[in-house]
Amino acid sequence: MPPAVCATRKPGSEGDFRREVEAFLTATAQRRDAWQYFRDRSGATAELYRELGRRGWLSIAWPEAEGGMGLPPAYEFALWDEMAFARAARPPIAAGLVARSILEYATPAQKQAWLPGIAAGELGFSLGYSEPEAGSDLTGLRTRAHRDGEVYRVTGEKRWTSDAHHADFLWLLCRTGDLASRARGLTLLVVPMSSAGIVITPIDTIDGHRLNEVRLDDVEVPVANRLGEEGEAWSITQAALARERHLQILPGRLRRDLADLVTWARRSSLLARDDVARRLAELTSWLDAVTATAARIVDDVSAGRDTTVAAARQKVVGTALMQQIARLPLEYGDLSQVVEGQPFEFLWRECVLESIAGGTSEVMADIVARRALSLGT
Numbered sequence: 001m002p003p004a005v006c007a008t009r010k011p012g013s014e015g016d017f018r019r020e021v022e023a024f025l026t027a028t029a030q031r032r033d034a035w036q037y038f039r040d041r042s043g044a045t046a047e048l049y050r051e052l053g054r055r056g057w058l059s060i061a062w063p064e065a066e067g068g069m070g071l072p073p074a075y076e077f078a079l080w081d082e083m084a085f086a087r088a089a090r091p092p093i094a095a096g097l098v099a100r101s102i103l104e105y106a107t108p109a110q111k112q113a114w115l116p117g118i119a120a121g122e123l124g125f126s127l128g129y130s131e132p133e134a135g136s137d138l139t140g141l142r143t144r145a146h147r148d149g150e151v152y153r154v155t156g157e158k159r160w161t162s163d164a165h166h167a168d169f170l171w172l173l174c175r176t177g178d179l180a181s182r183a184r185g186l187t188l189l190v191v192p193m194s195s196a197g198i199v200i201t202p203i204d205t206i207d208g209h210r211l212n213e214v215r216l217d218d219v220e221v222p223v224a225n226r227l228g229e230e231g232e233a234w235s236i237t238q239a240a241l242a243r244e245r246h247l248q249i250l251p252g253r254l255r256r257d258l259a260d261l262v263t264w265a266r267r268s269s270l271l272a273r274d275d276v277a278r279r280l281a282e283l284t285s286w287l288d289a290v291t292a293t294a295a296r297i298v299d300d301v302s303a304g305r306d307t308t309v310a311a312a313r314q315k316v317v318g319t320a321l322m323q324q325i326a327r328l329p330l331e332y333g334d335l336s337q338v339v340e341g342q343p344f345e346f347l348w349r350e351c352v353l354e355s356i357a358g359g360t361s362e363v364m365a366d367i368v369a370r371r372a373l374s375l376g377t
């Protein structure tokens with residue numbers, strides 16, 4: 001039986017939907033702070049997810065047979081692009097990567113257990129991929145799970161785990177084979193964060209955000225919480241990533257940062273200077289390129305075409321543009337923008353993280369070099 005989400009109305013055209021999201025965001029702006037997008041996924045963000053869940057928007061691109069609206073990825077892109085422009089919220093991990101994997105690989109019982117809560121915005125997941133010794137290359141990860149009857153016993157350490165301190169589950173990539181088995185020895189487990197043996201320690205980031213270290217000491221996880229077969233995790237995570245690439249760089253975020261930059265230039269009367277006007281025009285041209293690439297990635301994801309190279313290129317260019325926008329006021333000597341609490345002081349610190357999270361710019365450039373230019377080993 002498909003999981004019932006709630007009574008929802010299917011939107012009209014993609015343009016109509018974008019306007020509906022925009023109107024919703026304007027009407028609800030008072031319920032969140034103006035920089036909510038940069039907060040973790042608890043509090044007002046969790047409340048916003050629940051509101052989106054009630055409208056059926058978190059599952060807008062899931063198949064109808066699974067309780068979704070069955071609309072193309074372009075609707076999902078429009079939703080999160082508008083959310084980014086309004087600085088309201090980032091896409092949730094639960095209704096994104098996690099749901100995509102569950103839809104494709106979970107058993108009917110697992111779908112019944114997790115999908116309705118995810119679609120409603122009630123269940124939060126955090127991604128347990130990176131470790132102290134494995135980030136860019138996850139095939140070397142060491143968190144170990146060994147089977148003991150109807151449970152796995154898991155021991156290891158995850159690092160940089162966003163939202164672990166308030167999530168309901170850890171989406172855990174762990175090793176069931178030996179270290180030499182690399183990607184072939186990896187398995188996905190859904191670990192309740194309330195399990196005995198989990199210790200979470202905060203890690204503060206440069207933008208005042210909280211990441212976490214998650215230690216697992218002989219944590220018991222039911223075999224029923226394994227997604228797919230043992231050793232199958234690599235193909236599951238790669239397939240989910242491929243279907244999520246249209247949400248990785250949202251031009252709405254850049255449109256908003258650039259709009260703030262133009263406002264700053266007007267207020268500081270630098271807009272009258274030709275060199276400043278030229279720099280702003282250049283940044284606008286880069287934004288046009290990022291927007292065009294985003295549209296292409298949406299099309300490619302919809303058609304099931306490979307987006308690895310386009311998404312890697314987009315990550316390099318999109319995050320470099322974020323950094324150029326954030327750093328421009330200081331480049332022109334506006335020291336007021338390095339005072340804490342000023343928008344560009346915050347964006348300056350935050351944009352450092354953007355080129356690391358979800359794959360570093362160096363690693364993305366490597367993908368472009370190897371795959372598009374046939375360079376390297």
Ligand SMILES: Cc1cc2nc3c(=O)[nH]c(=O)nc-3n(C[C@H](O)[C@H](O)[C@H](O)COP(=O)(O)OP(=O)(O)OC[C@H]3O[C@@H](n4cnc5c(N)ncnc54)[C@H](O)[C@@H]3O)c2cc1C
Pocket residue numbers: 126127128129130131132133134135136137159160161162163205211353354356357358359360361362363366
């Ligand atoms: C804000 C933020 C949120 C995050 N959230 C999560 C999360 O929720 N869950 C999670 O699992 N992880 C998360 N991460 C971790 C993130 O995925 C990793 O930091 C990232 O993949 C890099 O891994 P690493 O930190 O181990 O660096 P390393 O892989 O050790 O890299 C160190 C340096 O070497 C460079 N490098 C590495 N390999 C190559 C290569 N082949 N070619 C060229 N240069 C290379 C890198 O570019 C980098 O400069 C988050 C990170 C940040 C910043």
